Amino acid sequence: MQQVGNGSGNGYPVLVIDDHELFSTSLTMALRNEGFDARTLPVAFVRHFLGHVEGPPGLVVLDLDLGHDAGGRLINGTDLVEGLRSGGWKVLVVSGSIERPAIAAAIVAGAIGSVPKSRSFAELLRNVGAAARGESVMTRDEYEDWVECHRRHVAKEREHARRLTRLSPRELEVLELLAEGKRAASIAQHFVVSMPTVRTHIRSILTKLEVGSQLEAVAMFRHQYDVNGRSA
Template identity: 50%
Template sequence: MSHLPAAALPTTGTVLIVDDHELVGSSLALALRHEGLPAGFRPAHSVVDVRRAVASVDPGLLVLDLDLGRDADGRRIDSVPLIPALRAQGWRVLVLSGSSNAVRVGAALHHGAFTWVSKTASMPALVAAIREALEGRSLLPVSRRDELVARYLEWDRRERGVRDRLATLTRREREVLDLLAAGVRAQAIAEHFVVSLPTVRTQVRAVLAKLDVGSQLEAVAMVRSVEPGDDTPGGIAYGVR
């Protein structure tokens, strides 16, 4: 992804905080207003909430929570896929996150976030980081930013390779692999598909050969590595490019 030049980023005194934790968001907005900075807070528990929050506000500095809670199926709602579009709308995005996962933070930075601040930082530190971001400066050292982005890109490169190999499986082979990953034994898989056990074993051998692994455990680990989870960054699993 190409990054917009610094000159294309907005310089404005307006701060919009979008977070699924109302206490965090409202407290931060209050602290910023106490410092003389015009700041507003909008709670968001979904992608739609974020889009609604920014729809009626002139673009400025957006303090965006990396995690927006869980959806109805219990899956984490990740804000990383929203960052490119927000940048295109003119927002400068400061990612606020309780997660210290370097790969996830690197994903946000790579996809257009201006800077990142941990939610574990003190309130004065958060206010200082936001004040600097308003002026087009980041308190995140360039070397640390580069390291975080590099960690994400390495993860991305590995995951692309895994997905390419998984894409070589037939539909039935992938179904067999998914059942193995769910802990289902070969005999139960045979009964599920109403086929013989030797047929399932042949399919498993085909899976191992196509994935270039030596055991079912390795194959299962491979498929689990690309399943969205708490340590999965925005990117491949979420369609950000």
């Protein structure tokens, strides 16, 4: 393992993967000033990089919210952690507005820690230096908290998926239209049925999903389909 002295990167390779150009460029320059061999990897080239890694592995500073691909699908940085780790790279997550479950999933997948973007560059650089020296950037208690967060989230996802399987094909179609922003009258016209029939479907959806409002039902539907890589 390459050693990094205190306050000096000593050429240790660091790769910054973030779709925010200002942040990634600023961080890369700051790391270079600290002596790291820092580069920015455009999000569009990440998949190719995973299959064609050259040179010794180092540390990846990874944002989890990487925007959308050419097909409009969300790119989840968490999905990259396992591939990077299997290639020998250590992964330090930098998080902006991303939710805790996503960070927890990245930690469980092998990320060595997480630093909020709201913290100073100085703190982020300290964490990068510590990671490069092979030091821990996360306590055992913090790790166990993330694992428990992930366990609870996975259990919740499974429960929501189970509830959605209760819906009939027509109820699922009605819920999808609600998720698209359609109102009951528009849905009735779409299916050529009466308003009372649509309201009956909606009441049944709320009952089967164990939620108290259409907003909750739509949120559950959208999230579950995002998780499965599908568009709601």
